[in-house]
Amino acid sequence: MRPPAGRGPGRRGSGYRVGPWWVLTAAHVVRDAGTGATDVRFEADRADEWTVAARVVLASEQADVALLELDGSAPHGVHAAVTEPPSYGAVPDADLVLPCSAMGFPRFKLREDRMRRLDDGSASQYRDSCHATGMTSVLSNRREGTLELAVTPPESDAEPDRSPWEGMSGAAVWHDDAIVGLVSAHHRTDGLGRLAAVRVDRWYEQLTRSELALLHECAGLPASAPELPRIPSAPAAAARPVTLADLRDDLPLRELNGLVGALTALPTVSDRTTLALVLGSINPAVAAMSPRTPALRPDVFGILRTCLRYPGTLDQLLEAIRLMEGDSAGVARMDEEAVELSRRHRRADESR
Numbered sequence: 001m002r003p004p005a006g007r008g009p010g011r012r013g014s015g016y017r018v019g020p021w022w023v024l025t026a027a028h029v030v031r032d033a034g035t036g037a038t039d040v041r042f043e044a045d046r047a048d049e050w051t052v053a054a055r056v057v058l059a060s061e062q063a064d065v066a067l068l069e070l071d072g073s074a075p076h077g078v079h080a081a082v083t084e085p086p087s088y089g090a091v092p093d094a095d096l097v098l099p100c101s102a103m104g105f106p107r108f109k110l111r112e113d114r115m116r117r118l119d120d121g122s123a124s125q126y127r128d129s130c131h132a133t134g135m136t137s138v139l140s141n142r143r144e145g146t147l148e149l150a151v152t153p154p155e156s157d158a159e160p161d162r163s164p165w166e167g168m169s170g171a172a173v174w175h176d177d178a179i180v181g182l183v184s185a186h187h188r189t190d191g192l193g194r195l196a197a198v199r200v201d202r203w204y205e206q207l208t209r210s211e212l213a214l215l216h217e218c219a220g221l222p223a224s225a226p227e228l229p230r231i232p233s234a235p236a237a238a239a240r241p242v243t244l245a246d247l248r249d250d251l252p253l254r255e256l257n258g259l260v261g262a263l264t265a266l267p268t269v270s271d272r273t274t275l276a277l278v279l280g281s282i283n284p285a286v287a288a289m290s291p292r293t294p295a296l297r298p299d300v301f302g303i304l305r306t307c308l309r310y311p312g313t314l315d316q317l318l319e320a321i322r323l324m325e326g327d328s329a330g331v332a333r334m335d336e337e338a339v340e341l342s343r344r345h346r347r348a349d350e351s352r
Contacts, residue, residue, distance in 0.1 A: 014104030016172035018219040025170030063206035085220020089178030090201035092233040104171030108154040108164035146196040153192035249308040262334040
């Protein structure tokens with residue numbers, strides 16, 4: 001979203017198309033538009049770009065959610081495809097960390113396009129997309145009533161007076177295939193790797209009946225809070241992985257070899273940025289072990305040895321990796337190695 005062409009600077013933001021004529025975004029993104037028009041760009045600066053004026057039909061400052069109505073028919077091609085309303089979900093108020101993702105157009109993704117020059121000969125600029133993936137710690141930001149998203153931070157903060165995440169507001173926050181919130185703010189004091197998102201389940205407390213009815217009709221939001229699907233607060237007991245909290249802290253390195261091999265084969269671990277994100281969600285002593293050398297295996301051995309000195313953190317590490325990876329053959333192998341490690345040393349302890 002951006003101000004209509006020719007009206008100068010203004011707020012930029014992201015959003016999600018929830019129907020043929022409707023776009024969901026954050027209310028503060030379109031605050032300056034009032035009930036007037038704003039421009040919405042789909043596939044911006046690409047071959048299939050579609051720019052269309054939109055009218056604000058709902059804007060709640062309290063809930064920080066807005067609904068835009070597109071003014072014009074979609075052109076032939078990708079935009080003309082039938083757009084079904086998304087699924088929505090409610091996160092439980094529980095000690096829970098959930099994987100999440102959001103796609104938007106933050107300021108730090110500004111790029112120069114030297115192939116497209118302005119009238120004065122300087123390079124034009126564009127914002128590329130940012131697919132932010134990470135985790136949400138559900139019990140954070142309880143006073144504000146938002147979700148805290150831990151995501152990969154920008155590498156630098158070139159403009160201290162402006163957030164590098166400007167323009168990300170309004171992006172839909174997904175858990176699995178359900179929207180659980182909208183990006184609403186970047187609190188500078190939280191650091192560059194934290195975003196706040198308004199929660200879908202709070203809309204039922206903050207919106208009027210007529211506003212909820214409009215979102216139900218146009219955006220597919222369930223009509224009432226009891227109808228909103230609930231994300232389970234814990235996996236089924238039978239599916240719980242083995243615990244490694246009772247392992248001795250002086251295990252020889254050879255005993256960890258199988259688990260290290262399984263871990264280094266996972267994309268979350270082999271990518272140092274995502275590994276640092278995972279480690280940062282655990283104990284500070286473990287987070288301090290973020291890889292700093294090109295050799296990954298020795299670093300992972302060091303991470304596991306550190307976890308053994310802090311009981312419970314190895315379980316937290318493996319669970320965070322499961323959340324990032326989802327179901328995969330690599331995660332299954334990791335769990336098999338964890339089970340074998342637990343079984344082997346349980347037998348050793350019992351034989352003493």
